[in-house]
Amino acid sequence: MTDQQQRSGAGAPAEPAPRAATIDRGRARAGRPEVAVGAAELVVDSFGEYVQAWLRRVRSGDSGALPVVAGLVVIVVIFQVQQSEFLSVGNIVNLIIQGAVFMLLGMAEMFALLLGEIDLSVGYQAGLAAAICGIMLTPQFGWPWWGSMLAALAATTLFGALQGTIITRLGLPSFVVTLAGLLGGEGLLIQAISSAQYSTGGTIRITNNIVNDVVNGNIDPIAGWILLAVLVAVYAVVTLRRDTRRRSSGLAAPPLALTALRIAVVAAAGVVLLVICNANRGNLVVLRGVPFVVPILLAVLVGWTFLLSRTRFGRYVYAVGGNPEAARRAGVRLARVRTAGFALAGLTAGIAGIVYESRLGSISNNIDGGTYVLYAVAAAVIGGTSLFGGRGKPLHAVLGGIVIAAIYNGLGLLGVGAAVQYMVTALVLLAAVTMDRLTRRGAATR
Secondary structure, eight states, X not given: OOHHHHHXXXXXXXXXXXXXXXXXXXXXXXXXXXXXXXXXXXEOOSHHHHHHHHHHHHHTTOOTTHHHHHHHHHHHHHHHHHXXXXXXXXXXXXXXXXXXXXXXXXXXXXXXXXXXXXXXXXHHHHHHXXXXXXXXXXXXXXXXXXXXXXXXXXXXXXXXXXXXXHHHHHOOOHHHHHHHHHHHHHHHHHHXXXXXXXXXXXXXXXXOHHHHHHHHOBOOHHHHHHHHHHHXXXXXXXXXXXXXXXXXXXXXXXXXXXXXXXXXXXXXXXXXXXXXXXXXXXXXXXXXXXXXXXXXXXXXXXXXXXXXXXXXXXXXXXXXXXXXXXXXXXXXXXXXXXXXXXXXXXXXXXXXXXXHHHHHXXXXXXXXXXXXHHHHHHHHHHHTOOTTSSOOOHHHHHHHHHHXXXXXXXXXXXXXXXXXXXXXXXXXXXXXXXXXXXHHHXXXXX
């Protein structure tokens, strides 16, 4: 491979994730899309054949999000049987709000894990973003809400990029570098809040209504229905056009029946969510509508899903995490991809920090970023992201965050103390890592 090819990134490998379809265009038959099952190709014509292909993929060890979804169903059933308030309207909305920070931190950690690395600093990066945003909003600076948020997100993105640069350029382990980032971030957080002019007892109150409404505000019920209709229509158009283009090009595409089913499931899920959120969940006052944090979560999920599944950068991330030496030989610039991955982790952690301070209405210098990074790793891994790199999706981190939130919410309703909550979360995490390891070992054996 010439130097020019290496600079242009020519010959970069396709995503090595187990579910990535490997299509031989020369063998593609018109009207008969091919779907990869492990290393084998399978031609499918109908919905039934597609289901059979999926079952074979599951039996081969590529279960995707199926285990975490099944585990979540079990958790919900157990808590609902023990406490009937678990599936009440108010508690479901509260669970979503509680899990928002876990989901965002899980997506932040996901970028590092996909690269086969780890980022121990995302908890304190979130705290730094909250502190910067809160300080910029005080009368001492008087910044507008959008300027304060942008400053916070820019700071954590640069923080992540700096860590990535040190890791890649100096060849240092990410564990050590991000551990230093954790300690340094904690020190910066304490110093920033303690020296702030409007800090009281190490706490900065958030008085800006827009920032507070990120979590505590709600979308008008009618506006929520209109937004849902627009989002489902856009999803349907994009999905149908994508599948049509793939079929016309002789590439793998799901049967039309499956595409229609996916659109129907998305629409049904949106309707259920709106019905729940639009019900009155207030005690003294009427409280209806979808919390603003839900579309924020959705925007981050869709954005990172598109980035990782539909762009060259996303393919490079999976390639580097799956086999960095092969990716290097194919012309992928490992340093750039890894640095960008850590920068994106910092950006996502910054969003989590703003959501965190919006929910509390304040930010203090005693935030336990060390514990939050453990939740971040747990959310990503429980959802299905591999600790060994090269496999995972943003949706996995979201599902893992929901599982963690459900455990803490349900145990809290049962009056169980923090000690048991930690132990239950530890067992769920251990089960997820064990399943990941067994899946990889089984795939290697086959």
